[in-house]
Amino acid sequence: MTPRSLTTADGQHLAWDTAGSPDRDTVVLLHALGTDRTLWDEVTSRLAGAQHVVRLDLRGHGASTPAVGPPSIDGFGRDVLAVLDTLGIDRAHVAGVSLGGVVAQWLGAHAASRVRSLTLANTAARIGSRDLWNTRIAAVTGGGLEAIADASLARWFSDAFRAAQPNRVATCRERLRVMPQQGYLAACAVLRDTDLSDVVPRITAPTVVIGGRGDVATPPSDSTWLAAAIPGATLQLLDAAHLSNVECPDAFHAAMNAAIVREASHG
Numbered sequence: 001m002t003p004r005s006l007t008t009a010d011g012q013h014l015a016w017d018t019a020g021s022p023d024r025d026t027v028v029l030l031h032a033l034g035t036d037r038t039l040w041d042e043v044t045s046r047l048a049g050a051q052h053v054v055r056l057d058l059r060g061h062g063a064s065t066p067a068v069g070p071p072s073i074d075g076f077g078r079d080v081l082a083v084l085d086t087l088g089i090d091r092a093h094v095a096g097v098s099l100g101g102v103v104a105q106w107l108g109a110h111a112a113s114r115v116r117s118l119t120l121a122n123t124a125a126r127i128g129s130r131d132l133w134n135t136r137i138a139a140v141t142g143g144g145l146e147a148i149a150d151a152s153l154a155r156w157f158s159d160a161f162r163a164a165q166p167n168r169v170a171t172c173r174e175r176l177r178v179m180p181q182q183g184y185l186a187a188c189a190v191l192r193d194t195d196l197s198d199v200v201p202r203i204t205a206p207t208v209v210i211g212g213r214g215d216v217a218t219p220p221s222d223s224t225w226l227a228a229a230i231p232g233a234t235l236q237l238l239d240a241a242h243l244s245n246v247e248c249p250d251a252f253h254a255a256m257n258a259a260i261v262r263e264a265s266h267g
Contacts, residue, residue, distance in 0.1 A: 001044075001055070005063070008082050012075075015063035016056040016083055020048040025116070025260070026092040027051045028080060030100025032122075032243060033187050034145075034152060034176040036062030039097070042249035043256070051260075054092070056083055058100065060183020062175075071186035073194045077106040084114060093260050095119035097245050098218065099187060102127065105196050108203035108230075117263040118203065119256045121210040122242050124222035125229065126195040133192030137185055145177050145184060152176060155217045158241045168246065200229050206262035207233040208255050212240040212247075234258070 001017040008014065017037060027047055031039040037055035047053050059079055060066040067075055080103065084092060093116045096104035101123025108118050139147050153162065153173055162169050176184075207230050211223025220237055227235035236255040240247035 006082065006086050008079070011068045012059055012079060012082075013065040014056065014059070014079055014083060016054060018055075018087075019044055019053040020051055022052050022087075024050065024052045026084075026087075026089050027053050027256075027260070028084070028092045028094045029053065029055045030080070030094070030096035030103050031055075031058065031061065032098035032100055032156075033191065034061075034179065034184060035172060035243075036175055036179070038062075038175070039172070039243065040245060043095075043245050043253055046249060046253040047256075051093070054083065054087065054089075056080060058103065058187070060186050061179060066180055066183040067186050071190045073102060073106050073190050073196075074110075076103045076190065077110060080107060081111060081114060090114065091116045093117045093119075093256075093263065095121065095256055096123065097121040097243060098123055098127070099191060102191065102194060102196065105200055105203070108205050108207070109196065109199040112202070112204055115205045117259040118205050118207040119210065119259050120207060120226060121252070122212055122215055122218050122223075122244055123226070124218045125197040125200050125226060127191050127218055127222075130192050133188050137188050137192075140181060140185060140188070145179065145181060149173050149177055156241060156243045157247060158214050161241070161247050172243075172246075197229070200226065201231065203230045203233075206259050208259040209233055209235050210244055210252060210255050211235065211237045212242060212244045213237050214239070214241045215244070217242045
């Protein structure tokens with residue numbers, strides 16, 4: 001991976017990396033709350049031989065600084081566009097999981113000319129409730145990220161995966177534990193305040209919605225609703241919990257490719 005960074009006009013520092021040849025079609029990968037771009041390691045290794053992969057640390061995560069000014073889903077979306085502009089990329093395939101999936105929905109609805117296809121994984125037009133996010137914000141404010149780390153891992157991964165891949169799970173836990181608390185809280189506030197239910201029917205890009213049969217954070221009913229709301233979208237349910245791109249990288253990659261192939265066939 002080649003690390004890159006930029007500072008936007010409003011002072012937002014963004015970090016990302018790339019893999020594969022820039023002469024190929026670009027795929028942008030957007031990670032979940034409390035993680036960073038390395039969440040895509042397993043899928044990146046499968047994509048980079050055929051696509052140009054761009055992995056962004058969302059604001060307040062990884063090596064990207066927390067939001068400048070009031071946090072909003074618009075800010076997350078504009079960050080992705082800023083990276084594409086810096087790279088000189090007019091249009092890209094976009095894949096996002098959880099929070100990253102919400103950002104991808106925003107891009108599909110508000111920046112349709114920049115999106116070739118969408119993979120929306122373990123996400124929803126509205127994730128959770130205001131009470132859920134206010135409770136999470138209070139827990140982290142009072143006890144830090146350590147206070148919610150174990151509960152997060154229980155949502156992210158199935159029991160079987162946690163038993164079979166303890167090192168991968170431990171890496172994700174550490175990434176969460178050391179991330180800037182301000183960035184996590186800001187992203188929680190964005191998820192609390194964001195409801196894209198009214199705009200996702202505007203999405204025109206070929207779209208695949210991926211859900212996890214064991215996902216309690218964004219259950220299959222959320223995935224089913226989202227797939228039905230987006231014209232022409234298809235639905236794939238995988239045997240995974242919330243981070244299906246980590247648990248089922250082969251099936252995830254196959255579902256992503258289906259959206260990419262559909263876009264190519266439609267020109």
